[in-house]
Amino acid sequence: MSRGRLEIFSDAVFAVAITLLALNLAIPGPGHGPLAGQLAHQWQPFVAYLISFFTIGVVWVNHHALVSGFTVVTRSLLFLNLVLLLFVVLIPVATKLLAEYLTLSGFGAHLAAAVYGMVGEGSSASFILILEWALREGRMQSPVPPDRRRVARLRFYLGPMTYLLVIGAAFINPLLALGLSGAIDVYYIFEQTPTMVRGIARPDNADDG
Numbered sequence: 001m002s003r004g005r006l007e008i009f010s011d012a013v014f015a016v017a018i019t020l021l022a023l024n025l026a027i028p029g030p031g032h033g034p035l036a037g038q039l040a041h042q043w044q045p046f047v048a049y050l051i052s053f054f055t056i057g058v059v060w061v062n063h064h065a066l067v068s069g070f071t072v073v074t075r076s077l078l079f080l081n082l083v084l085l086l087f088v089v090l091i092p093v094a095t096k097l098l099a100e101y102l103t104l105s106g107f108g109a110h111l112a113a114a115v116y117g118m119v120g121e122g123s124s125a126s127f128i129l130i131l132e133w134a135l136r137e138g139r140m141q142s143p144v145p146p147d148r149r150r151v152a153r154l155r156f157y158l159g160p161m162t163y164l165l166v167i168g169a170a171f172i173n174p175l176l177a178l179g180l181s182g183a184i185d186v187y188y189i190f191e192q193t194p195t196m197v198r199g200i201a202r203p204d205n206a207d208d209g
Contacts, residue, residue: 006073006081007064013085014060020092021049021056024099045099051178052095054185059088059123062188066130069140077133084126087119094119102174113170113177117163120181124159131156155191159184 024045063084070077094116101112134140135149162184170177 003067003070003073006078007067010063010067010081010085011060013088014056014063017088017092018053018056018060021052021095024049024092024096044102045096048095048099048102048178051182051185052091054189055120055123055181056088056091058185058188059084059127062127066127066134069142070134071141072139074133074139077130080126080129080133084123084130087123087126090119091123098174098178102178109174110171113174114167116181117166117170117177120166120184121160121163124163128153128156128160159188162187 097112098116101109103109131152135152162180166177166180166184169180
């Protein structure tokens with residue numbers, strides 16, 4: 001399979017997942033009180049949608065940045081990519097669950113936030129598996145030097161480590177867990193980890209977009 005076909009299939013899954021998020025944004029409509037009150041009452045789905053939208057968006061951008069440096073597509077990579085997409089598709093499900101339970105009291109709210117964190121943990125860990133596949137010889141256009149691989153791994157491993165904090169925070173305060181998830185999105189928007197991997201692999205640090 002060509003790299004282009006892998007990217008096309010993955011992009012289609014990302015597009016479907018990010019679109020499904022909007023299905024959670026339902027307002028009761030006329031007959032259920034003032035619209036402003038309905039919108040205020042439904043703030044949880046909108047906040048969860050915003051964070052999850054950028055979560056999927058960051059994964060998509062970084063997936064493109066990493067995969068564009070591959071020289072080969074193996075059967076192992078295809079299955080690793082499927083594992084990543086499995087968790088991406090679960091993000092809308094976890095988002096809906098969190099939005100429904102976010103402001104409720106009791107164990108259900110904590111569990112919903114923990115599930116949300118677990119999905120994030122799964123997608124982040126999947127990226128690590130793809131990175132480890134890519135670091136093997138002959139799989140990147142410009143292989144990362146052995147002495148720089150530790151730097152790449154540290155930045156990739158930060159995601160799963162932080163999502164463990166999200167899961168722990170979920171049992172303290174679900175809103176705190178959601179806030180930490182948003183902070184992870186902000187970090188990776190500016191961190192550009194996969195692009196960094198390509199950058200340290202190329203002496204001129206050229207940017208091909």
